[in-house]
Amino acid sequence: MWTLGVPAKTRRVIFRTLVAALALAAPLPPAPADIDATVQEYLRSTGLPGAAVTVTRGTEVLHAAGYGRTPDGEPITERTPMAVASVSKSFTALAVLQLAESGRLELDGPVRAHLPEFRLADPRADRITVRQLLDQTSGLSDSTVHPFTRPQPGSLAEAVASMRSATLVAEPGERWEYHNPNYQVAARLVEVVSGLPFDDYLQRHVFGPLGMADSRAIDTADELPPSARGHLLVLGGAIAVPEPPAFGGGSGGVLSTAHDMAAWLTAQNNPGRTPIASAAAITEAHTPSPASGSYALGWSVGTTDSGERMVSHSGDLFTSTAYQALLPDSGYGIAVMTNTGLAHGDATALADELIALMTGQPAQPPNSALPVIDAVLLGLAIGAALLAARGAVRARRWAASRTGRISTVLRLLPLLVPAVLCASINQIVGALYRGRDVALIQVPYLYPTFTVLLVTAALGGVVVLIARLTGLARAVST
Structure with a gap:
């Protein structure tokens, strides 16, 4: 027998002792009121006009809420669409991994085998693999393909066509360099292989299956809805301004909400129990190659201040910022979207405070200078x-x-x-x-x-x- 002859009373004592020990080893998650108080205090002390925040653990949503107001004065709720900027790269990477899992493209095969329109002036570009786009080791660089100072394209097809005169700064796979057009090529690859516009693909294969009803992908800054626009902070006061012209299809164009990001984080933190990808695909997205250092496929890998493993990605527009983080060992997921820009880094700073709250570490005070x-x-x-x-x-x-x-x-x-x-x-x-x-x-x-x-x-x-x-x-x- 499994009891090995241990009396029932003794078994109950052992069971209660084990439960108590496990409770000590795995601290209870912070109460929603603690999360709410942390966010409210951050907004009060920094002048941040608005934010959307999500905290999950395992399959549970601990907190999903909006704070403050949009530039046009509407209250931000858990259903308010906001820009996630370069956090979009993790969605693009997942779309590519889905196509690889279904056998429709080869992750370690050349991009041109599936995207013949991807032609550069440098013959080495023919050897760029799909994986090298996603882990940013393609050899493409801001110094040869100018994401912002070139004439801005209006579509993913135009973005790829505008790269034809470009050269590489390194052999494919040789070194890591963060470069937005890598993900614009990857998103165009999704369009060509699937036969669907990029947003339609995400709606059918990512947003729809996860119930992310308020999420979508856009291409250009002028497509941002009023709720996803942001501010500059001057003398501690918020000034609503339009986002400067830019193309972000595939690299920074996803819009989402606190409610929807909860579903995304839960899927990422529970590989094998999500309808959008296998456990192997999720694990691969979170695993860097030797050449890419800490950058995986649309995610960065590191540790928290307490030493816990963390998988994350930040996102920066000039009027808004975003941040997502997974703590696989404890099961937490955090997503923050704020409507102030790159100059202030509010999404990352607020997320750091929430991560400190999750891990029992002291939070760093916001920059008051x-x-x-x-x-x-x-x-x-x-x-x-x-x-x-x-x-x-x-x-x-x-x-x-x-x-x-x-x-x-x-x-x-x-x-x-x-x-x-x-x-x-x-x-x-x-x-x-x-x-x-x-x-x-x-x-x-x-x-x-x-x-x-x-x-x-x-x-x-x-x-x-x-x-x-x-x-x-x-x-x-x-």
């Missing part, structure tokens, strides 16, 4: 404007005191420095972002008050230059 920095930069901009006005008023006196031509030219040239910086600031910012492609229109979204200072200095320098040249011309004519 940004309003102070804004105030300093705006103060400098006012100072630059006043100095420019003073220089323009005194230009005639300055011109009258000039005698040498060379020294006069040398004194005038520094006035052009801010204008030169202003015209090339996107290239400087791109270098700071490790070679990423940055369009000039995107810089004010990243650094709004610094941009005000730089533009003020540039205009002021030009005004003083014109005033001084006018003064010199008058001095010569008299």
